[in-house]
Amino acid sequence: MSSTYLDIRSLRAFVLTVETGSLTEASRRMGRTQSAVTQQIQKLEQIIGRPLFDDTRRALELSETGTVFLSHARQILGSHDECLARFAPTAAEEKVVFGVPDLYATFLLPPILSAFRRDYPHIRIELRCALSRPLVARVREGSVDIALVTRMDGFTGGQVVGREQLVWLTGATSSAHLEDPVPMALLPPGNIYRDYAIEALDRAGRNWRIACVSDSISGLQTAVLSGIAVTVLIESALVPGVRQPPAQAGFPTLPSVDLLLYRSATEQSSPAVETLHRYLLNHLSLTGGR
CATH class of the missing domain: 3.40.190.290 (D-Maltodextrin-Binding Protein; domain 2)
Structure with missing residues (x-):
């Protein structure tokens, strides 16, 4: 696996795409273009070296790697947001x-x-x-x-x-x-x-x-x-x-x-x-x- 870091925005793009079942909807909620969201997910795939979605299916369906990665992504986002909330200026x-x-x-x-x-x-x-x-x-x-x-x-x-x-x-x-x-x-x-x-x-x-x-x-x-x-x-x-x-x-x-x-x-x-x-x-x- 690459030593580069996992970008929070990329993780959020991936999780929102899974939860909404749509790249279009994920991009709308993030206020970004669909191509930008796609690039963020592709960046994650490059980092872990495996596809997150099953390319053989027409609908967005997670690969085996994507299913495991989703759990980690949600944990990271949860910790990230909790940290921001806890230590933001009161x-x-x-x-x-x-x-x-x-x-x-x-x-x-x-x-x-x-x-x-x-x-x-x-x-x-x-x-x-x-x-x-x-x-x-x-x-x-x-x-x-x-x-x-x-x-x-x-x-x-x-x-x-x-x-x-x-x-x-x-x-x-x-x-x-x-x-x-x-x-x-x-x-x-x-x-x-x-x-x-x-x-x-x-x-x-x-x-x-x-x-x-x-x-x-x-x-x-x-x-x-x-x-x-x-x-x-x-x-x-x-x-x-x-x-x-x-x-x-x-x-x-x-x-x-x-x-x-x-x-x-x-x-x-x-x-x-x-x-x-x-x-x-x-x-x-x-x-x-x-």
């Missing part, structure tokens, strides 16, 4: 205003923010839960330091840090998904979850009606849990008490949505903002959202 008693829709605050962020709190007990996070569009506006005006939002039409800037699959959700004992028209619990107009739900139902020729409109996920959950409506949320929201409608119910397939991480340009000098932004970027990029 900002004692500094506050970071972090904006996030309550959906992600409930289902995606608790383990990450809990770990951050253990690593940086002197950085105080002030959560601001709101919908994605107003959060992006608040980041740009400087009243929110960092925001994790859903990519929507017209959004510019921000860094893609994950992707979440949208799913139909009905109550565990509910028959709302069998009604005609289908009663829907939706976010207010202008939200991409609402738009995708309505577009999918219209394409499938399904009749629907509004049974609930809520700015918060708790309102949508209440409507679903009580059996009065069906809603569209991320797959991570599939918790006890709710279920996906059975295939025979005929609900169309939904797309996935990108998660964007924004940082206010007015807080570039704040070590606390820099620390939380890097922490979120590392952890969300590694998990792909969930």
